[in-house]
Amino acid sequence: MDYETLLIHPASDTEPADGIRCLVLNRPEVMNAMNTQMFVDLRNALHELAFDDSLRVLIVTGAGERAFCTGGDLKERGGVSPSTGARNAPMTDACWRRQHQMAEEALLAVKDFPRPVIAAVEGHAHGGGCEMALMCDWIVAGRNAVFSLPEVRRGIMPGGGGIQNLVRAVGARRAKQLLLTARRFSAEQAAIWDMVTTLAEPGQALTVAVAEAREIVLAAPMSVHYAKLAASRGGEVDFHTGYALDIAAYNVLVSSDDRLEGVKAFNEKRLPRWSAR
Incomplete structure (x- = not known):
């Protein structure tokens, strides 16, 4: 099935029979920011993939070289047309909450996915993008990757599981420091704190994630x-x-x-x- 904002295909240098598939967040022109359509596509794709018995490991990554995902599309939420740049009325509170319900369902579908899910992160992973990576079973990140949860500087707070997952990954005190300062941190720092599981050379996160997936598919x-x-x-x-x-x-x-x-x-x-x- 084709999706407007996602690509789904067998991982490079694997056969379909290997069962290792990539789910690519595919809006590289906006650093893979998540708009309403992406949340709909993620929810539908993850539901479909969950019932695919040929799938053994899912790798989530971002299109392009600049970013894994920079979180929610604030231009869409602010009423800016993605095609023309024209300004319309911002999202109403009701529309925002409806969109966020779709985001919650999509992100929980990653966490609760019945097969292993590995995040392969290059470049920027901020806000909902960082939360998406944290929902995966583990994170392989290029050394150039940069993470943050900047929501408090937008008048909101992380709402995609980022708070709970970050506390569990790095400990409560470190998590509160990162959440309340909205500080950016590197993949190498995240690895020291046990949030990132494997560091890869820049541009090699997906290759390393595929190698780890190959180890998984040896098991029952x-x-x-x-x-x-x-x-x-x-x-x-x-x-x-x-x-x-x-x-x-x-x-x-x-x-x-x-x-x-x-x-x-x-x-x-x-x-x-x-x-x-």
Whole structure:
């Protein structure tokens, strides 16, 4: 299916059968700023991809060299026509809230996606773009990448999960410092703080993300799904509740065909042939 503001295709140097796909935020002329259409496209695309059994890993990246995504399109919100530059009435409060509801649904669809999602970040990732990256399972960033959550200087605050994800990624005190100062920070700083998982040379974030995705697809699809689920949900509750979720998922896998195949392949010294059953 084609989308106005997104590109979806197999990752470079992979085959469709590998199941590694790129979702590209595709408005490079405005540094991939998110307008209403992009939120609609993201919500619809992620719903469709979630039910694609051939997909093993999704990599989210931005078109062009300048930016991953610079957040919500403030020109659209301020009533500026993207095609002519003409000024119209700014978005009403009701329209803003309706648009943001779509943004919430799209961003939560990234966090709750049933397969691994890796952000490959080059250049600028600000506001909702930073929040999009934080919603992914982990972030691969070029050393030239720059992040920020500048919303308090626009009279609002991060509303795409950025506050909760940043606190969990870098700790409450660091998160409050970054949120309240709206300070920009580099990929290297983000890596020191454990927000960025892997640093890549400039221009190589997508290549590195694809290499990491290749490691994921060596594993059993059901195992990856349940391990992600247990880590994501278990990290939000106390240890014993999270561990109970681990064991419930573990016992589902014990009864799977892929558990039998994994052990058999190990003993026969060959690569397993997963069936996702």
